[in-house]
Amino acid sequence: MSDRADGLRHVEHVMGTVFSFDIRGAVTRDIRRALAEAVAWLHEMDAVFSTYRADSAISRLSRGESTVDRCPEVVAQVLELCAEATRVTGGFFTVTPGGRLDPSGLVKGWAVEHASRILYESGAHDTYVNGGGDLQLRGEASPGVPWRIGIAHPLSRDRLIAVVDGRDLAVATSGTAERGAHVVDPRTGLPASGLLSITVTGRSLTRADVFATAAFAMGDGARSWIASQDGYEAMAVTADGRTWQSDGFPC
Template sequence: MGTVFSIDLRDPVTPAVHRALKDAVAWLHHVDEVFSTYRPDSAISRLGRGEPVPERYGAEVAEVFALCEEAARTTGGWFSHTPGGRLDPSGMVKGWAVERVSRLLDAAGAHNTCVNGGGDIQLRGEAAPGTPWRIGIAHPARPGELAAVVTGRDLAVATSGTAERGAHVLDPHTGRPATGLLSLTLTGRHLTRTDAYATAAFAMGAGARAWAEALDGHEALGVTPSGEIWRTPGFPVA
């Protein structure tokens, strides 16, 4: 899907965990086949051109589209899987795929893991016994510096912004790049929705802080175009 995925295990790699790792990698390649907008032969690219897709992909595509529609309702239309009129559910798919991998590993006995999909992260358990995970948030205007360090257990962390890919998030209401923030980091329990909500909140710009403060189970940190950093009261900084 045009990005890098990594898996950090802090448990012994038993035969069951090893099998789950292989299954996880296979699953991510499958998700790429179905949903990557970088592949002209993917199911989502074919749907975008109005072409039929294999029936075996139907249930997964329907699940993701339902999640996208739910996110659109929750965010008041600030999340869209058709930004700029182009079919692109990537803002939902990456978090959905990462969370699925995290659950797969947990079921196999790997209870302390960090699954990272292009900087959007599902944390499970601890980094070490008695030690929470620590995740650095890159400062979008100061290369090599951190805006904050997030710390926690069983936590999802998603960042939308300009640091890696420039102004790539579109305002779904105008179809133009969102420019009201340099970055927006959202934390929650489950990455599927946290990732989608982070994309929406970034598109909101100046309205993101008030919206995030009213969003149950999530906290936010934003960096404004002037470099000012704000965060909601419960944001889990170290």
Template sequence: MGTVFSFDVRDRPTTAVREALDEAVGWLHHVDAVFSTYRRDSEISRIARGDITVSDCPPEVAEVLALCEAAAAATDGWFTHTPGGRLDPSGLVKGWATERASQILYDAGARNTCVNGGGDLQLRGEAAPGTPWRVGIAHPLRPGRILTVVTGRDLAVATSGTAERGHHILDPHTGLPAMGPASVTVTGRHLTHVDAYATALFAMGPAAARAWTRAHGGYQTLVVTSADDVWQSEHFPAADDKWRARGGT
């Protein structure tokens, strides 16, 4: 998927967990083979060319496309899997694949894990007994600095912005690069949704992102504008000892 995945397992490394790690890695390679828009032989590329239909594909293709439709509806079309008129569900696939990899580990008995898909995380359980996970959020305008630290248990965290890849998110209504805020971080329970919503809220822009968050209580948001103004929703899970609204150390 053009990015790096990592697994942090805090449980005892049983044989079942080790086998689940192998299965999770195999799953991610399978997802890449099916959904990559860069591989001509992937099912998604073949659908886009009209060579096959969804009914000819593994069942997860229909599942992902249905999830994309639901995300589009939940964001009034600001999330799309047809940017510029071409089929590309990448805005949802990475989060969905990461969450599924996390579930594979959980089903094998690993209760305290962090699966990181290109900087977007599905967290389960705790980092240590009685200690929540702590996730540093990079400042999008100040390279090498941490804006805040998110803490929590059984949490998903996703960030969309321009710091790493420039203006790569398209405005679905114009087909042009979205000139949104510097970054949007969204937290919730499931990375499948959190990752897609972070992309949509970035495309919306700061004001609409704030309004959307207030209307969807299951998600919390941190927005950094291109002018370095910072807004966080009321229950955004930032650690008080690290929070620096103006980009502390």
């Protein structure tokens, strides 16, 4: 194993989706070890939080076969983050869809951000980590050049509605394009239908991912709500195909 000056890319199938890692610049042994650590950690978190695995800690907890105290410590940490997300979003983010415990709306963004942090702490300061379309960007794409991320139209994946430019930026999108109508409006108990997609940007992907899910559930109310969230911006496509964006959206 040797150092490289041209960067490193890696793709991993985990958490029911594809994680892409793009490390720019010199790649040291420490950075390679950190990438392996990040990938192993993602698989470990999948085993803990997967709602599709009957033996996962979160599935057993949801069925009442376990308690938080008997779960890995990280479960309590994530549920605490979820409780805070529910408070901040006024209940539009919830971990109990249909009466079943499911923190997936927070876990993926949180996992991407943590994997990105593992790389950063190893010395990889210019990185792109993408987990199923939710991204944590650190540093730059190249010296003096920000990362550029295309935002696809929810009805036409080969058409971009915007290109986001940024350094040290998180980008999260919630919508119907990939998983259909999967976000529930807690006011009605029915799938949210006011928006086709919403993309939220900010510093932390954990929060941006939660905000995107909650804002999608809010529908028309998302525009005024996101304006009250310091450091976070949004761009949305409405059900009738119109677009709107907050004043500071980075495109």
